Amino acid sequence: MEAQVLKSTVSPVLRPAAHAGTFKNALLNALDAGGIARLQLHPVKFELGHDIEYPERLIENLYFIEDGMASMTTTFQDGSQVEVGMFGYKSVIGVSALMGTKRSLNRVYTQIAGSGYSCPVETARREFALGGSFQRLALGYVQAQLVQVIQLAGCNATHNFEQRLARWLLICADRARCDTFKMSQDFLSGMLGSTRSTMSITAAQFKQENLIEYARGTIHILDKKGLEKRACECYCVVEDYLDNYMQYDGGIPA
Amino acid sequence: MEAQVLKSTVSPVLRPAAHAGTFKNALLNALDAGGIARLQLHPVKFELGHDIEYPERLIENLYFIEDGMASMTTTFQDGSQVEVGMFGYKSVIGVSALMGTKRSLNRVYTQIAGSGYSCPVETARREFALGGSFQRLALGYVQAQLVQVIQLAGCNATHNFEQRLARWLLICADRARCDTFKMSQDFLSGMLGSTRSTMSITAAQFKQENLIEYARGTIHILDKKGLEKRACECYCVVEDYLDNYMQYDGGIPA
């Protein structure tokens, strides 16, 4: 079965390749077989740089990432963009459509190419309305997204560039289950709301301490433990929540 | 009918004073009479400084503010707190309990004393499960909260202290429908992730331009239009969304 490439306009209805319990996406994996069947999942590829959501554009599908990573950004009036969220195999993109929003407010686009599944918004709405495990999982993920952005808002107000860069690298590696990614310093500094010259200096420090290595648009993480020491606590807070929120019947540990 | 003071432990079941369509709280006001009746609303007073939610503590009630303002903060390991959200008469506090979370992750506490209604979590969960207008309103508000925090995360990464202070003052005035509030410079600078000395200088500038006046822990806004010019766009983005999200069947304008 061919995976649908996101950029194509044709979208024949295909059955998902995997069955309940065999998905790489954590949410799909936690869903029962009936829910999987009803969602009409559809394999997709996420190509580097592709816009999954775009401001003002209708949200037509939910996306479940299996491999790769996507960023959500806010665009300011002067055109600058700052990252406000990261999606990976523990995420579902487009849940705001389930909260009554029709058009996206932020840009979401592929940072690390990969693949996953799509699901038509209307199908997802119907499944959500059933009030079963899909609703529970979707709401749990919304809460997880909220926790992440809240922590990020505090982090951006408080922590310095070095801490935030280390945090970003670690979260990116976790989301994409991958220690190497194509990403120029220029680009990444912008995501963090900073500048290339600041980035260059900090990256050089990390490189000199063998925490990372990089060359012409490719970053490779060498020492996660070392980076954790340089990162702010926000990394642990976010990752701990994401790792655990599904294990406790949708709540955090008692 | 006596309003229940939040700090009391006794909470006799009382009927709300107002009926559907007569509430000052925007969400309650949008709810149908049946929903209002089923929610078992209970008048409460919010006393200055009172903790409405606290990290790790069970969320027992949802709160609908009618007057006053509450802040949500993140607490870092070093004990410092930064504001990550503001609640007022267009808000409901505790929706994360509807998303499957049992215990609060952040502190939410009264910044400007006021009053409102409480609703037991289990009652709210039952009403939510009905899938009617309460569910629609609650989900819409979750989305609104997400929009706000997302904007804040970007704002904190990009905009300078002066812009953010002006934004904060304007949003506070909107949330509380009130241009005067008790709040020391020291305290407010901390909320914004900055320091008192920075705050003192910026506040003096605003004062000199007759945008605000203040004395010993009381701030008074004199010129909103003037402050808007000093604030970043984040103020408008957030307020526009809050003002409009309920008018379009839960979605943003088509």
Added chain:
DNA sequence: ACGCTTATGTAAGGTAGCCCACAGTATCTG
């Protein structure tokens, strides 16, 4: 009235990070 606490003004010194500019080099393109 007296001291205590709290709120604010102010100032010096230090630093992180911004802006700008230029240089070197790797990759890509025709």
Added chain:
DNA sequence: CAGATACTGTGGGCTACCTTACATAAGCGT
């Protein structure tokens, strides 16, 4: 292979902001 483009290093000047410290004054309790 020549030129164009993209990625990174580096340096200088500048500013916002932090840290610390001290001074003043208003409110508060006794």
